[in-house]
Amino acid sequence: MNSPIRTWRFHGGVHPADGKALSNSVPAQRAPLLERYTVAIQQNIGAPPKPVVQKGDTVKKGQLIAEPGGFVSAPVHAPTSGTVGDIVEVPGANGGAIPAIEIISDGKDEWGSGLDPIPNWKNTDREILKKRIADAGIVGMGGAAFPTHVKLSPPPEKVIDTLILNGAECEPYLTADHRLMLERTEAVLEGAAIAAKILRVDRVFLGIEENKPDAIAALNEKAGQYGVTVVPLHVRYPQGGEKQLIYALTGRSVATGGLPMDVGCVVQNVGSCAAIRDAVVEGHPLIERYTTVTGTPVANPGTWILRFGTTVEQALTFAGGVKARAAKVIMGGPMMGFAQTSLGVTVTKNSSGILLLQWKETAEYTSNPCIRCGRCVRACPMKLLPGPVSVMVESENYDEAEKNYVMDCMECGVCTFVCPAKRPLVQHFRRAKAEINAKRRAAKAKQA
């Protein structure tokens, strides 16, 4: 596919079987209203929000139920109108149990967010728009759940010249962003234009893998109107990694430990863009999202518009239940998602997919010693040395691992995917990152 701008090829990467055909031609469907939602209080990276409702309170759809616990935090809103129940514990997608607010639906589903629509955003002050985005609880919906208003507030000394919309959706099986770009094309583009206004940039790229020709065509039709350039990219995992996408579109590399804004870029997921538009133009806070419910065991794989607080079990019921025995339930995609141990896990702002795998599709294996084939080194998109670093972690030599940039690992899973010795490399790196972070926190606490 012809590209309107020069593009670059990031180092490494792989081509896993993509499994998108299961769900990419099914239009997204709105999930029926549930009787009860358990809305996780913390759905963002950063400070946990604080609940502001009491048991027995009546709430309207979109009403604030937990306020941000700091600048890097995002409020949470009621998914429907009804009464507030208990604060319950639900299993978290990353393990453990997390507190959630129970909302019992009254069946009326009445809006009452208290946020006024701003249809004339073009002539509205940037700070007002930014505050609206913060009030609507918008976070990075691609997976990291980093509060969007923080990304849109770069410190004054950083010059931002490019806004990048991440529509790559390189993760196998997931088609939520694909359906969103196809069905809510203008919402995505308008949200992007709002973000561009806030950042005062006029260079806006939308990076999309070329395996979504229908979405590319739909976007191209409207993109000019909103000042967005749609750039089809080669299909290669992890094309949608933040640093990989920046490199592919601008040729700029983010230094180790750096942020996209160091090279003048801000990256937003397309889902977040559509949410920005809804928050500004309609005055609707973020209470639902496109989520792909897929996998061979699912009866009707497809994309669903799920409200936060829906459990995996309920989502699977919408999709017609399972027709074959599932061996693994994954929140997210097969490369970066987390296998779950309970169907009570709830959909949150960054749940891009719920994936079921059959026993024969999963792999049970034993980790073997590294045979020094170097495949992981060739494949790692962050140009790390996964094999040697994993050996350092195995011998608990975290200092050495830190010197070898283990903190730059984005846990994309590429190295584990290619390793012929079946080494669980990413798990080693997650452990190392946890240990190093704990050490850094301890050092900081000592200083203070």
Next chain:
Amino acid sequence: MLITILVSAGVVAAVGLILGALIGFTAKKFEVQTDPKIEAVQELLPGANCGGCGYAGCADFASAIVTKGADPSGCSACSDAMLAKIAEVTGKAAGKKEKMTAVVFCSGSFSRSARAADYNGILDCRSASIVAGGGGKACRFGCLGYGSCARACPFGAIEIRDGLAVVHPELCRACGKCVNVCPRKLIRLVPASAPIHVYCNSLEKPAKRRKFCKNPCLACKKCIRTDENHMQMQAGLVRVNYSNPPEASFVEQVKCPTGALQVEEIHRKIAALKPVEPAPKAAPAPKKEESK
């Protein structure tokens, strides 16, 4: 030819002699005076370099004892006889110390606890604890059973029996290494004189605990009602009052409904029991995630 060999041999010998003399001279001139006492004390220390004393190893501690007057009883691995000998060398009486031991507060061996998932990752507790589901067992608070503590123990005092870490008090020297390594923070050092413990660490709602485990503490407080002086609540958990531990017979007296309150020696034996359930009749089913 012969001349060449002789000359080269002579040169080598001469260089050797000169260098040897030089080394001898510097060794005498810059000799470091080591206190013979330090070496003597170091000989008496266990030499395990466990670091439990807070120094960089046995040699470092030995020099601290002699030069800085550190208390030898800071070494938890030293026997009383050894401490007495060290006191002879230094001429200072060692302080008194109470013998401590590590206890793993969990009774959820594989056959006595429920599984939430099949775990197929790195067989190490610290690695398992960072994945969702935390390594397979359903209880979020109990022992993972992948033996990080056992590998960390310099004295081989911890054994993994049927997926549960069990301390052998007669080998444990209370160095505390295992306490720091356990990601579930299940291990504590307590006086070795206490013969019974509450083997449960769960902060789950008491009603739910039975789902996960055959011997959970239900926090019914029967034991505390039996004798408030011996038992107490500590941070939400029922624990023996280690400043006034009860006799082993206390277990009989209380009749803990789940058996979480147990005599150490018996606990060790139960943990060794392998699964008692009869083998499943159906062919091994494809493993699957827990569903309700």
